Amino acid sequence: NAGVTQTPKFQVLKTGQSMTLQCAQDMNHEYMSWYRQDPGMGLRLIHYSVGAGITDQGEVPNGYNVSRSTTEDFPLRLLSAAPSQTSVYFCASSRTAGTGESYEQYFGPGTRLTVT
Amino acid sequence: SQQGEEDPQALSIQEGENATMNCSYKTSINNLQWYRQNSGRGLVHLILIRSNEREKHSGRLRVTLDTSKKSSSLLITASRAADTASYFCATDPGTASKLTFGTGTRLQVTL
Numbered sequence: 001n002a003g004v005t006q007t008p009k010f011q012v013l014k015t016g017q018s019m020t021l022q023c024a025q026d027m028n029h030e031y032m033s034w035y036r037q038d039p040g041m042g043l044r045l046i047h048y049s050v051g052a053g054i055t056d057q058g059e060v061p062n063g064y065n066v067s068r069s070t071t072e073d074f075p076l077r078l079l080s081a082a083p084s085q086t087s088v089y090f091c092a093s094s095r096t097a098g099t100g101e102s103y104e105q106y107f108g109p110g111t112r113l114t115v116t
Numbered sequence: 117s118q119q120g121e122e123d124p125q126a127l128s129i130q131e132g133e134n135a136t137m138n139c140s141y142k143t144s145i146n147n148l149q150w151y152r153q154n155s156g157r158g159l160v161h162l163i164l165i166r167s168n169e170r171e172k173h174s175g176r177l178r179v180t181l182d183t184s185k186k187s188s189s190l191l192i193t194a195s196r197a198a199d200t201a202s203y204f205c206a207t208d209p210g211t212a213s214k215l216t217f218g219t220g221t222r223l224q225v226t227l
Contacts, residue, residue: 042219058214090159102146102214107159109158110156
């Protein structure tokens with residue numbers, strides 16, 4: 001299994017540009033999520049999905065869109081990039097219990113995004 | 117907002133010593149998880165402890181949970197240089213699997 005894959009690994013955008021960060025998992029996990037990691041801030045949840053067709057906002061959703069058309073893929077779209085979105089982005093997936101309790105999350109290698 | 121806060125922010129020890137990191141959180145939880153992150157890499161899950169558990173072991177790792185004090189500790193025994201990494205606690209508040217991560221402890225193990 002490849003686990004969780006993310007592309008690209010690095011990206012430089014100009015302010016106002018849009019782009020999509022790709023995330024895929026081959027573990028048949030229902031739960032997928034996007035985090036951003038900034039120095040001294042830990043990881044903050046952007047958006048998450050508990051299954052195909054279902055998405056919801058996390059702690060810092062503004063400026064980002066997601067969709068979940070398949071179990072495997074969970075792309076993150078930056079609508080109009082801003083310097084404040086310079087960060088490292090991680091995608092993660094996990095299985096879920098019917099109660100909503102979380103299990104261990106598997107993380108991708110990250111995408112380092114710079115917005116100038 | 118950050119649910120978990122790790123302490124200390126940074127820790128430097130010599131190989132063979134034990135390393136202890138602490139995590140405090142604010143609200144009730146279903147479980148608490150610890151993750152390791154090597155520089156420039158994604159996070160790797162280490163251990164999960166449920167709210168009805170007090171202690172858990174995995175190899176050289178020992179995790180304790182005190183729900184009355186809303187705190188957890190991660191002990192790494194006989195540290196190795198390869199343990200050099202950042203360590204994060206993450207809490208599950210029981211809401212649609214929304215883990216909340218702390219700011220991490222940077223561990224440096226020197227030879």
